Amino acid sequence: MKYLSLAPLGAVALALASMTSAYAQQKSVAVTAIVEHPALDAVRDGVQAGLKESGFEVGKNLKWQYQSAQGNTGTAAQIARKFIGDKPDAIVAIATPSAQAVVAASKTVPLVFSAVTDPVAAKLVPSWNPSKTNVTGVSDLLALDKQMDLVKQVVPGAKRIGVVYNPGEANSVVVIKEMQKLLPTMGMTLVEAAAPRSVDVGSAARSLIGKVDVIYTNTDNNVVSAYEALVKVGQDAKIPLVASDTDSVKRGAVAAYGINYRDLGEQTGRMVARILKGEKPGDIKPEISTKMELYVNPGAAQKQGVKLSDALIKSAAQVIQ
Template identity: 75%
Template structure:
């Protein structure tokens, strides 16, 4: 009697275990990817979406065999640090950190969990990796670094004879400081002086831009997260004061910059996703060299050009991949 009951109990427990296995979320036995960004704006959102789509294309689908979590720090470095600590406690297979401040927060919090950064202009200056070779650490990623000489060529095509270039940026953001310092080295050879306007917070964008009125022939914006997240404030100043805006982020052209020769950030996300998949399949992040993208696209906004007092040459318009009217 006892033996039969024991057998029945074993069968019941086996059935319960099987039922639990079938009712458990599919990702419980598979992979987990946690994604964080310093703020939400079109370029960073495009990276996030590109990563997710690339993972799906390679067989890792959220809600099926992948646990996917995304959190934005809403522009707050303190929140970025909190998110980093939470993710580390969750122990996902890979953390993806979008933009420099979020990547720095994760690097400061873990030396073991795999980190793939994306949308970081200079990962060396940001102290994420020591150079562009495989790091030998838990960090690798994909940079959005641009060749600034090409940005200067674009500037001169849009605003011939430019002598004073304004730049609104957050001096606390490493990727922006890198661009400012490089411009200081490169611009004098082109007869151009850089005029800086600091905007540590998004609410400072408008006043920083207004401080450049009468002092500059054009304003250049890099992928500074404060500036891009509040780009409409900069556009209003540019339109009202007839100051041409040149961007490095093609999404900013849709929002009111005249032109940008930049990276397709969705494609950058897909490229980042490929790196994530390599790690999910067993490669060590420290064995994967940091990457960049050389696929540049010219976006032009003819309505913005009119509002900001610029007449664009026909040959320049013909060279654009996308024209926004």
């Protein structure tokens, strides 16, 4: 009489148990951005890097999906609804419009926003304290007085500060209101030019010719996605561009004292990992990126009619040639 060995069955059972355990440990993250441009792309890549650093790697124990709304708020709402239907462990929304779309669609799916200037003004969270809701995240809020100090270093006699922005984007409206309060205290005036769509950026910038000494660009997504149109106006009219995101310096701004958006993404990824490990988003206080860097572009400065001081160039974290 022959007896069947149980060893192979035991091995199979062990393998099945291992597979079940791995499946149970796998988490899913859905990422949405309002538009694709270098700063927001850097946030997206940073989120993935921050998750990997925290033990969640795509293809191993993390399911990852990403969609861009291509600058369309209606598309952002569609993406939000689609992602909520997928029931991921967390949604990451990059930039204010995408975060607002997710908040409007769900009060239960964990949401981590990133690259949102003022999440309170955008009505994503009630305050900068733990929200006790399904929302937390990382802000790219900047100290505007330091931004204007940089403007003065680039253009020492600057009095009239031009800003091109989308009046429909909450983070840009916040910046405009703050500048309206701040600039008079610094002996400056604000000159606004509205660009509701990316295709409006060039014409809005041209409307500032002869009216401003410098153009300051905040992290308005319409403006950043069409930055080359702004650079052309700056070069043609000899109006220096000072940006608030360092990636714009690589694209033709004279200087920026801003956040490293890759680092901001990594900070966001680490926060998402905390949620994947069991923390509730409503118990996590929204954070602000504190790592600031100065980028300068002497070549762009020359094309836009100014010369950067040696001291400013030497103080820069990166000099774009």
